[in-house]
Amino acid sequence: MNIYLIGFMGTGKTTVGKALALKLNKKFSDLDDLIVEKTGKQIVEIFREDGEEEFRKIETEVLKDINEKDNFVVATGGGVLTTEGNYEIMKSNGVIITLAASPEAIYERLRNDETRPLLMVDNVIDEIKRLMFERAPLYIKADYIVDTTERPIDEIVNEIVEYLNE
Numbered sequence: 001m002n003i004y005l006i007g008f009m010g011t012g013k014t015t016v017g018k019a020l021a022l023k024l025n026k027k028f029s030d031l032d033d034l035i036v037e038k039t040g041k042q043i044v045e046i047f048r049e050d051g052e053e054e055f056r057k058i059e060t061e062v063l064k065d066i067n068e069k070d071n072f073v074v075a076t077g078g079g080v081l082t083t084e085g086n087y088e089i090m091k092s093n094g095v096i097i098t099l100a101a102s103p104e105a106i107y108e109r110l111r112n113d114e115t116r117p118l119l120m121v122d123n124v125i126d127e128i129k130r131l132m133f134e135r136a137p138l139y140i141k142a143d144y145i146v147d148t149t150e151r152p153i154d155e156i157v158n159e160i161v162e163y164l165n166e
């Protein structure tokens with residue numbers, strides 16, 4: 001089995017995933033990193049040159065590959081569940097955990113970040129709210145949801161470990 005972290009951009013999937021893997025003595029993988037390795041391109045370049053649809057295709061390919069393996073903590077990208085079938089892939093070999101945060105916290109975390117192509121818009125806070133509302137039905141499908149707003153990484157990791165031990 002794997003542990004899949006899902007949730008909106010900036011909720012801390014990559015950061016928490018690494019810390020969780022260390023704590024649980026599991027391997028760590030990030031779908032975005034796998035996509036960069038596979039294509040030899042940065043995420044923003046793929047969106048710009050090939051488009052989101054092509055990005056989603058590659059995202060599902062690397063998800064299938066990692067789902068064949070076990071004992072990984074997998075940080076997904078925030079849009080992984082927008083592709084039909086990806087929920088079933090993860091569910092078939094893993095537990096799915098959503099990281100959540102307020103739009104304001106996400107804005108603060110990502111305001112100087114230029115690696116999220118979907119947030120390269122004029123009104124970032126409005127776009128965060130709009131996209132988060134649109135995707136909320138996907139994020140609540142997880143087995144467990146943990147709030148990360150104004151919480152340190154080790155506290156979030158401990159809450160997830162407690163849930164997994166139940």
Ligand SMILES: Nc1ncnc2c1ncn2[C@@H]1O[C@H](COP(=O)(O)OP(=O)(O)O)[C@@H](O)[C@H]1O
Nearest residue numbers: 008009010011012013014015109148151152153
């Ligand atoms: N709980 C937290 N509190 C404060 N900052 C955080 C927290 N979790 C993540 N961050 C910061 O937010 C930014 C985005 O985190 P990241 O792990 O890349 O999120 P994601 O993979 O969900 O997009 C990073 O700069 C990270 O250090």
Ligand SMILES: O=C(O)C1=C[C@@H](OP(=O)(O)O)[C@@H](O)[C@H](O)C1
Nearest residue numbers: 008009010032077078079116117
């Ligand atoms: O929410 C999204 O659709 C995306 C989230 C990003 O990952 P993070 O959630 O790690 O930022 C990355 O996969 C891509 O920019 C698309």
Ligand SMILES: [Mg+2]
Nearest residue numbers: 013014075076
């Ligand atoms: Mg990430």
